Amino acid sequence: MRRLFYLAAALAIAAVALHSCSNKHTERNNSEENSAKVLICYFSATGTTEKAAQRIASLTGGDIHSIEPQVAYTDSDLDWRDSLSRSYVEMHNRSFRPALLDSVTDMSGYDVVFIGYPNWWNTHPTIINTFIEANDFQGTTVVPFMTSGGSNIINSENELHEEYPAIRWAKGMLMNSVSDNDIKDWLNEIGI
Numbered sequence: 001m002r003r004l005f006y007l008a009a010a011l012a013i014a015a016v017a018l019h020s021c022s023n024k025h026t027e028r029n030n031s032e033e034n035s036a037k038v039l040i041c042y043f044s045a046t047g048t049t050e051k052a053a054q055r056i057a058s059l060t061g062g063d064i065h066s067i068e069p070q071v072a073y074t075d076s077d078l079d080w081r082d083s084l085s086r087s088y089v090e091m092h093n094r095s096f097r098p099a100l101l102d103s104v105t106d107m108s109g110y111d112v113v114f115i116g117y118p119n120w121w122n123t124h125p126t127i128i129n130t131f132i133e134a135n136d137f138q139g140t141t142v143v144p145f146m147t148s149g150g151s152n153i154i155n156s157e158n159e160l161h162e163e164y165p166a167i168r169w170a171k172g173m174l175m176n177s178v179s180d181n182d183i184k185d186w187l188n189e190i191g192i
């Protein structure tokens, strides 16, 4: 009888040990699945997109990179009502490419690269084109995000897909008044 008791106790201990091993294995696998290396690049003329980029960085643990124009945009450059302002002139010639401060960013080792920008005339600023064309996104998934005064990201996304069909684009997000949960849902949806 005592032998039977010891046998049952040993079996119960073995079962508990096996169960905890298999849980550890699952946890490790889940964290491996979510360990994509993330880089968040953004251009921000007045600071709003920069804040959105910082939120993505804190939720993904990603690195952050500011896309800087060689010549910073002044307030008068950004006057969209003035047809002679720098932003107006640059944006009304879609083949214009404003120069970057650092022409190439080291993308090696990143699985996912976010690219953030403000909405200018219902699309992305041409400096985003300069940035994309100066870098190599092979092997990475690229995720656009935007801030705006109300316009959505759809037109910009469509244009990016058309302009750069070789890039593996993931679904973008307009980050005006989004909660952390909205951002987390989006990250889940795109598998990060």
Ligand SMILES: Cc1cc2nc3c(=O)[nH]c(=O)nc-3n(C[C@H](O)[C@H](O)[C@H](O)COP(=O)(O)O)c2cc1C
Residues within 6 Å of the ligand: 043, 044, 045, 046, 047, 048, 049, 050, 078, 079, 080, 087, 088, 117, 118, 119, 120, 121, 122, 123, 147, 148, 149, 150, 151, 152
């Ligand atoms: C030159 C210029 C053009 C803009 N055009 C639009 C537009 O077409 N639609 C819109 O909703 N917001 C527009 N905005 C507003 C910006 O998208 C918005 O303020 C954005 O959050 C600014 O981001 P930033 O602070 O990172 O530069 C424009 C702003 C500027 C300076």
